[in-house]
Amino acid sequence: MIRTLSALILVALAGGGAIWWGTGGGLAFTSETQRRIEIAAHPRSLPAVALTDSTGARLVLSDYQGAPLLMEFIYTTCPDICVTLGSAFEQIDKAAAANLRLLSISFDPRDQAEQLGWFADRHGAEAPRWRVVRVPDPANLKTLLQQAGVVVVPDAQGGFVHNAGLYLVDGNGRLIQVFDPDDTDGALKALNALGD
Amino acid sequence: MNSAITDTEAQGQDITAQSGRFWVVTYLAITGLVLLLMMVFGLLMRLAQAGWLAIDPSLFYEIMTVHGVGMVGIASLGGVAVMWHFLARYVSLRAGVLAINLVLFLVGVVAMLAADFIGGFAAAWTFLYPLPAVSGSVWPAWSAELHLFGLLLVGVGFLLICLEVGRALIAEYGGLGRALGWHKLFFNSDDNVPPPAAVAAAMVVIVDTPALIAGAAVIVMSLVNLFAPTIAINPLLAKNLIYFFGHVIINATIYMAVIAVYELLPRITGRKWKTTRVFLAAWTLSTTMVLVIYPHHLLMDFVMPTWAMMLGQVLSYINSFPVLVVTGLGALAILHRSGIRWDLVSTLLFISIFGWMAGVVPAVIDATVVVNSVMHNTLWVPGHFHFYLLLGLLPMIFAVMIHLARNEDVTPRGGDLTAILYLLFGLIFVIMFLAGGWASVPRRWAVHLEQWQIWDKVASVMAAGVIVIATIFVVMFLARIPGMLRQK
Amino acid sequence: MGIDRQVAIAASLIALALIPPVAAWLESGLVSHLFGQYPLLLGGGALIGSAAARRHPCGWSAAPALLAGLLALAFWLIPRWIDAALADTAANTAKVISLVLLAGLPLGWGWQQAGGVLRGFVWANVASMLAVMGWLQLSVPSRLCNSYLQSEQAVYGRLLVAAALLMVVGAGAMALLGFRMGQKPKDGQGPAPPKHRLDRQG
Secondary structure, three states: OHHHHHHHHHHHHHHHHHHHHHOOOOOOOOHHHHHHHHHHHOOEEOOOOEEEEOOOOEEEHHHHOOOOEEEEEEOOOOOOHHHHHHHHHHHHHHHOOOOOEEEEEEOOOOOOHHHHHHHHHHHOOOOOOEEEEEOOOHHHHHHHHHHHOOOEEEOOOOOEEEOOOEEEEOOOOEEEEEEOOOOHHHHHHHHHHHHO | OOHHHHHHHHHHHHHHHHHHHHHHHHHHHHHHHHHHHHHHHHHHHHHHHHOOOOOOHHHHHHHHHHHHHHHHHHHHHHHHHHHHHHHOOOOOOOOHHHHHHHHHHHHHHHHHHHHHHHOOOOOOOOOOOOOOOOOOOOOOHHHHHHHHHHHHHHHHHHHHHHHHHHHHHHHHHOOHHHHOOHHHHHHOOOOOOOOHHHHHHHHHHHHHHHHHHHHHHHHHHHHHHHHOOOOOOOHHHHHHHHHHHHHHHHHHHHHHHOHHHHHHHHHHHOOOOOOOHHHHHHHHHHHHHHHHOHHHHHOOOOOOOHHHHHHHHHHHHHHOHHHHHHHHHHHHHHHOOOOOOOOHHHHHHHHHHHHHHHHHHHHHHHOOHHHHHHHOOEOHHHHHHHHHHHHHHHHHHHHHHHHHHOOOOOOOOOOHHHHHHHHHHHHHHHHHHHHHHHOOOEOOOOOOOHHHHHHHHHHHHHHHHHHHHHHHHHHHHHHOHHHHHHOO | OOHHHHHHHHHHHHHHHHOHHHHHHHHOOHHHHHHHHHHHHHHHHHHHHHHHHHHOOOHHHHHHHHHHHHHHHHHHHOHHHHHHHHHOHHHHHHHHHHHHHHHHHHHHHHHHHOOHHHHHHHHHHHHHHHHHHHHHHHHOOOOOOOOOOHHHHHHHHHHHHHHHHHHHHHHHHHHHHOOOOOOOOOOOOOOOOOOOOOOOOO
């Protein structure tokens, strides 16, 4: 009886402890929350990958250093979540300070300048405030996605499923926080705090 | 089987029976004490509604929550004690489970009392989603979490009781179906026919186990929602689960306690309560129906599927009747020309059958969709459940307490006047609820309009009377505890 | 079943779950991963555990073993660790080892030696928690596993709820019929019911 009871308590402590550790103290049950907590705790510097925008102009991600940048990862034929992302950017575009830059990055190799242009037109994106870009080099794309923690899974209809979010990058080019696609208020608040 | 083994087994059973007796007495003592406290809480609420006592409405709802969950808890605890006491004669039960359940019960009760009176949680014992999480900052989230956690512990304890009783029944009869007497009912076999106590216990195990599983699920879901408010519960799903759980649990308490009638009336009259096929059929029917009639609590939810509502209405009409009728008629048959001399125990048992039967009538009326939509949120419904708990369930438990206090000696010793007074006070008390309901007085209102208060005032006086008599019963029992435990 | 045969079956279940093409196929979908590979690994471990318990019984350890197995399983049901196992070979190795040795084995060891009440208790709790997990999969508005599709998450959620219902109904039917399924006792001469059959080891 005593043996069973003490063994039960030990097992409960060990198992509970493992689960506590494995969820970052009961906070992160999904890798998505885990990723966001990690990014907020340890901002990540992003690689200086080469980009091409909807007009065919070439630039490098590190060009954006010096002012806050909000990124999102999309593909132009995306029927649902990227539309939400697009409209989130539209709202932030209207509300945010003048020095903010917005960047919609496509991870679909099929997206060329023409398709990026459609997306830009649909949401009223205008350079230099808001560019819609692709990463021409697949190796670069992979590094960027990995560094930002974006997981892209092809779905059955020829599209993709991806962990959508709004990625806040500070003036030093470090990814400091990730927001839900519909959390424009949170993103704006963080942007204002950066501006101060 | 050689005699040596039989001897050790018999000895082992003796020891089990002894410790079982200790726990049964403990259970009944706690039941009695908590019962009186909860009755006082009830009286306080009626006094407040009568305008005789100023109670802050938020305190009123805390008291209402404690009163509700406390009464359901002790109805279960007392029911288990009654069931265990009599069932232990037929099957071999291990009393250790009673101890574990009591520990879980007490820890759960302390958690809930702290959550309700210190934390201010007051979402009623039904903790209907999303009320626990959306209190308008009347109570903090931790109090809701603590209350639900306490309720979960109590539920886990009762699950263990159900499993142990189920195990013992299966070991003795070879399956819960046979413990319900299906072999006699369907095949007319007389092989090891279960006594009424075993049939009732089998029913309780069959209905309570799934109810507790559903209850645990919905409590954990509510806890998840409290910790992570973005994860919402479908409110209709939550309501279905909660009422499946709550309805079955409170219903089953009377099916445990009624074993007192099956066991004590035969001893008093010297006539056996036979397990007939009609009796078995009635219990099987009620077992099935208890599991499917809970939608009568959701008759006002127009989004429920029509078939579920119809099932709820129609089956509610017939649900209680089979067991009620076989119990009532069985009791009458035993009493008829038995030359019984009425005393406290037999009168209490007789009152309990009356209270149970009459208490079902308002429920059946309320289970009619057209009536329900105007009556369900009035005092009519408290009128129904107070009727059958106060005058049906409690007299059964009191009868067992007094039976034990009298060393299980069934020689008539008078005292039936006390029982009659209990009936009188109790009856007028519940009629005040029903009258209020009839006049459309809403239920769960802390403050009553002046024209409603006449019923509240009469009810308060009667409640005080009920408490006095109940105290007499409980004290009679408590005073005899040392003797009960000494006795072999 | 002989103990050697039991261990052989266990080994083949585990091997089947780990053959590279089979493993890749099982892990390609949420449902096949959790309702295919997990049960194979757990079942393999459980068969070994129950074989060990038959050879070296140790009654008092049943409840702690069951708790340990369930907690280890719970860990590997956390979406974050399902993702981790897919993204990282080391994590996947840890998953396989824990599911076999820390979850399956103690579950088999404990179940083999548990009495009726303990078995019922575990069964009831697992059923109710599976239902809650299913509800979570269906009601969390976003994807829980980054590596799998939302549509699969919905199927997985429904399967969990179905499994919970099946567990309750199945155990209920077993309890109702006891051990005498199909044996209709004849009038007055049915075999005596097995007395105290379940309460031996508790």
